[in-house]
Amino acid sequence: MTTTDRTGIAALPMPDLSRTFPGPFPASPHADHIQAHVGQWLQRFPLIGPHDARRTLCDIVAHGVARTFPTAGPDGLFLCADLFLWLTAFDDTYGEATAAGSPAPLVRRIQGCVHLLADGEPPGDTDPFDEALQDLLVRLRTRATTAQYLRVTGYLRDVLFGILWEAHHLTEPDHVRMQDYRTMRPHTVLARTLIAVAEVVLRYELPEEARNSQAVRQAESAVADLAGVLNDLGSYARESAKGIPNSLNLISLIRREQNCDIPTAYAAASLLGEERAATARHGIGELTASNSAPLAQHAGALESIACSYIWHIDHARYRKA
Numbered sequence: 001m002t003t004t005d006r007t008g009i010a011a012l013p014m015p016d017l018s019r020t021f022p023g024p025f026p027a028s029p030h031a032d033h034i035q036a037h038v039g040q041w042l043q044r045f046p047l048i049g050p051h052d053a054r055r056t057l058c059d060i061v062a063h064g065v066a067r068t069f070p071t072a073g074p075d076g077l078f079l080c081a082d083l084f085l086w087l088t089a090f091d092d093t094y095g096e097a098t099a100a101g102s103p104a105p106l107v108r109r110i111q112g113c114v115h116l117l118a119d120g121e122p123p124g125d126t127d128p129f130d131e132a133l134q135d136l137l138v139r140l141r142t143r144a145t146t147a148q149y150l151r152v153t154g155y156l157r158d159v160l161f162g163i164l165w166e167a168h169h170l171t172e173p174d175h176v177r178m179q180d181y182r183t184m185r186p187h188t189v190l191a192r193t194l195i196a197v198a199e200v201v202l203r204y205e206l207p208e209e210a211r212n213s214q215a216v217r218q219a220e221s222a223v224a225d226l227a228g229v230l231n232d233l234g235s236y237a238r239e240s241a242k243g244i245p246n247s248l249n250l251i252s253l254i255r256r257e258q259n260c261d262i263p264t265a266y267a268a269a270s271l272l273g274e275e276r277a278a279t280a281r282h283g284i285g286e287l288t289a290s291n292s293a294p295l296a297q298h299a300g301a302l303e304s305i306a307c308s309y310i311w312h313i314d315h316a317r318y319r320k321a
Helices: 031-044 051-068 074-094 096-100 104-119 128-143 146-169 178-188 191-202 214-241 250-258 262-288 293-312
Strands: none
Touching: 031 051, 031 074, 051 074, 051 293, 074 096, 074 104, 074 128, 074 146, 074 191, 096 104, 096 146, 104 128, 104 146, 128 146, 146 178, 146 191, 178 191, 178 214, 178 250, 191 214, 191 293, 214 250, 214 262, 214 293, 250 262, 262 293
């Protein structure tokens, strides 16, 4: 039976992932330490204003990262949590609706970030976001190999471009093609960056031949796609409650493409999530069964990343309109 939630939108069922990624999901024993650390890091770099918003963001980042890399050591978890927090706070502060009316300030902010990513030094006057990013890059460079550092910073540029792309299309989502949206979504939901960070946090490195193999690319793509679908399903009601029923969201694009109602579009998105989950599960199984220790480690990382996104959509940050 379909119920109605407090936003006035029908509470439609999420994808059934009980066979592909059944819970409960393992979590790091360092979750409380991560939360304490990110709270202290935000005191050093005040990226978020109101106390309630800061507390909610610290909670979802800390417990999400604890499920993303449950076997990692504290230092790797702290780095990943701070990076995820920085990206989320940057998007909340400079992207989304803030930049939709006038993207010029966002362009200037991203320009400064690109300087930092390229040179390691800010171009001029700094603010807490510049200082926090510089801190992250120093720690990343210390922990990662040269190839890993370049890979992660490359994906960070992709995320920054994705934030700008999203802001540009936010007020006129009808101009966005489904193919373009699905190409960009794994970056704006940070899944591709997390996949790249996994090797740094868990201290392994895929051989280039394995990294470029069809098996790895398909498994990574399926996990990244699943992350985007789940995020869109979880956030659609919240976006609609803000008065954006035709938001830049997979549900809205399916409604337009198929000329259908919300339940039909939601069901189609849920089915897509189940299909991508099944593909991810198959790919992870193939990598796990290989005779390569790095491939098996990568498979474990992909599985826990998928599980963390499944966990995320039940968090208060997504339930709260």
